[in-house]
């Protein structure tokens with residue numbers, strides 16, 4: 001059987017090898033909650049997922065999904081920008097997911113932006129425990145998407161190699177603006 005290479009699935013498979021039961025992780029862009037539900041299952045009953053989104057609609061969709069799956073006790077949903085992560089999280093974390101772009105089936109004008117995404121990435125990477133991991137999927141076909149993608153790439157490229165390892169995965173033969181995945185791991 002032919003299985004289509006899907007970036008979101010690949011990111012989940014990699015994260016399953018990095019995140020374990022009891023971990024504290026962040027979903028920086030909750031959206032429709034697919035990643036939040038995934039993370040809640042991986043961290044188990046003793047772990048925590050802290051999720052951010054600026055749209056109430058996204059948080060409500062996610063809350064419904066979590067209730068249906070009986071996972072709501074493992075997740076704290078915060079209605080604020082991920083760039084304010086330091087107001088809510090003071091303890092070290094094991095990992096984080098960023099899924100940059102707009103809410104699928106939502107308002108395509110409400111998008112992540114270079115400045116706030118960068119601030120959030122800077123703050124989140126400083127919260128990471130040794131071995132901690134951040135994945136970033138950049139959907140960059142929208143207005144401001146190129147600028148956001150380039151600033152994420154510049155930030156990751158210039159991190160101290162003694163402290164972090166960063167990498168990029170992108171399609172080579174897909175037309176349009178195919179998503180790009182970035183990885184960051186604290187040494």
Ligand SMILES: C[S@@+](CC[C@H](N)C(=O)[O-])C[C@H]1O[C@@H](n2cnc3c(N)ncnc32)[C@H](O)[C@@H]1O
Nearest residue numbers: 029031032033034035053054081082099103112
């Ligand atoms: C591509 S979607 C995320 C998809 C999600 N991971 C999922 O599994 O469905 C991007 C989300 O980022 C949210 N967003 C935009 N700017 C944000 C910000 N500054 N802080 C937190 N979330 C933001 C949008 O509201 C949108 O829901």
